[in-house]
Amino acid sequence: MANNLFVTNSTAATTFIVVLFSLLLAGKSQTFSTSLPRTALRLGKQKLTHLHFFFHDVVGGPNATAIRVAAASITNTSTTGFGAVIMMDNLLTVGPEPNSTRVGRAQGMYASADLNDMSFMMVQNYVFDEERYNGSTLSILGRNPIMSPVRELPVVGGSGVFRFARGYTEARTYFLNATNGDAVVEYNVYVIHY
Ligand SMILES: *[C@@H]1O[C@H](CO)[C@@H](O)[C@H](O)[C@H]1NC(C)=O
Ligand SMILES: *[C@@H]1O[C@H](CO)[C@@H](O)[C@H](O)[C@H]1NC(C)=O
Ligand SMILES: *[C@@H]1O[C@H](CO)[C@@H](O)[C@H](O)[C@H]1NC(C)=O
Ligand SMILES: *[C@@H]1O[C@H](CO)[C@@H](O)[C@H](O)[C@H]1NC(C)=O
Ligand SMILES: *[C@@H]1O[C@H](CO)[C@@H](O)[C@H](O)[C@H]1NC(C)=O
Numbered sequence: 001m002a003n004n005l006f007v008t009n010s011t012a013a014t015t016f017i018v019v020l021f022s023l024l025l026a027g028k029s030q031t032f033s034t035s036l037p038r039t040a041l042r043l044g045k046q047k048l049t050h051l052h053f054f055f056h057d058v059v060g061g062p063n064a065t066a067i068r069v070a071a072a073s074i075t076n077t078s079t080t081g082f083g084a085v086i087m088m089d090n091l092l093t094v095g096p097e098p099n100s101t102r103v104g105r106a107q108g109m110y111a112s113a114d115l116n117d118m119s120f121m122m123v124q125n126y127v128f129d130e131e132r133y134n135g136s137t138l139s140i141l142g143r144n145p146i147m148s149p150v151r152e153l154p155v156v157g158g159s160g161v162f163r164f165a166r167g168y169t170e171a172r173t174y175f176l177n178a179t180n181g182d183a184v185v186e187y188n189v190y191v192i193h194y
Contacts, residue, residue: 043164043194044194045194046192046193046194047192047193047194048190048191048192049189049190049191049192049193050188050189050190051187051188051189051191052094052186052187052188052189053092053093053094053103053104053186053187054092054093054094054095054096054100054174054184054185054186054187055090055091055092055106055171055184055185055186055187056090056091056092056093056098056182056183056184057088057090057181057182057183057184057185058090058091058182059086059180059181059182059183060177060179060180060181060182061180061182065088065089065090065091066086066087066088066089066090066110067086067087067088068084068085068086069085069086069087069109070083070084070085071083071084071085072084075112078112078115079116080112080114080115080116080117080118080119081112081118082112082113082114082115083111083112084111084112085109085110085111086109086110086111087108087109088106088107088108088109088110088124089105089106089107090105090106090107091105092104092105092106092126092128092187096174096175096184096186098184102129103128103129103130103133104126104127104128104129104130104133105126105127105129106124106125106126107124107125107126107127108122108123108124108125108140109122109123109124110122110123110124110144113143114145117145117147118145118146118147119143119144119145119146120143120144120146121142121143121144122140122141122142122143122144122153123140123141124139124140125137125138125139125140126138126140126189132161133160133161133162135160136158136159136160136161136162137158137159137160137162138155138157138158138162138165138189138191139155139156139157139158140153140154140155140156140169141153141154141156142154144171146173149172149173150170150171150172151170151171151172152168152169152170152171153168153169153171154166154167154168154169155167155168155169155189155191158191158193161193162191162193163193163194164193164194165191165192165193166191166192166193167189167190167191167192168189168190169187169188169189169190170187170188170189171185171186171187172185172186172187172188173185173186174186
């Protein structure tokens with residue numbers, strides 16, 4: 001009996017709290033901006049993380065992971081292929097071999113954006129599946145003059161463990177198959193996050 005009473009009281013209390021919370025939320029949903037203390041998101045100290053991996057840009061053959069989806073009228077006659085847009089879902093691995101341990105994918109696109117020099121505008125999200133980074137992403141937006149030995153691209157944000165991320169990534173071509181255009185690119189990412 002006493003037990004039942006307890007349950008009843010507890011249910012009533014829960015209902016009251018739920019109603020109160022809904023009212024608070026309803027009020028809050030009409031507020032456009034609110035200043036929050038940093039503790040609200042439990043932001044700890046900032047960390048600097050270095051990631052190192054290889055990016056497999058497979059453009060040829062039946063298993064291509066980077067595919068041209070659009071072009072301009074001048075793309076085929078342009079010395080830089082200006083206007084070509086390539087959509088990719090490229091494998092990322094720890095080592096340079098494609099069968100090396102997989103750490104994620106680079107999903108996004110790159111487009112030839114320079115009329116005179118070979119250079120791509122890259123918009124890519126790295127999505128990681130390595131244990132502690134599983135599901136977390138980093139967003140990269142930058143210029144990639146692919147003939148330069150080292151290219152630097154900004155990391156503009158991230159999700160999961162990389163919330164509030166900022167930093168940069170260095171790209172170096174590790175291997176290029178001049179026949180079909182397949183490339184393996186080494187990436188060093190330096191990222192500040194919480
Ligand atoms: C393409 O992928 C399939 C399935 O993974 C594999 O059997 C085949 O050998 C691959 N082809 C090439 C050219 O890599
Ligand atoms: C450009 O070249 C590609 C393949 O080399 C071809 O599929 C496409 O039709 C060409 N586009 C134009 C506008 O000539
Ligand atoms: C990966 O591929 C290389 C050849 O490309 C081969 O020598 C090596 O044994 C392979 N490693 C694994 C773990 O399959
Ligand atoms: C990553 O997460 C997915 C989905 O949440 C899960 O299926 C997978 O096993 C995880 N991988 C690792 C290496 O933890
Ligand atoms: C380069 O690509 C060509 C055409 O697909 C292929 O026959 C050749 O084996 C590749 N070379 C290397 C070193 O992978």
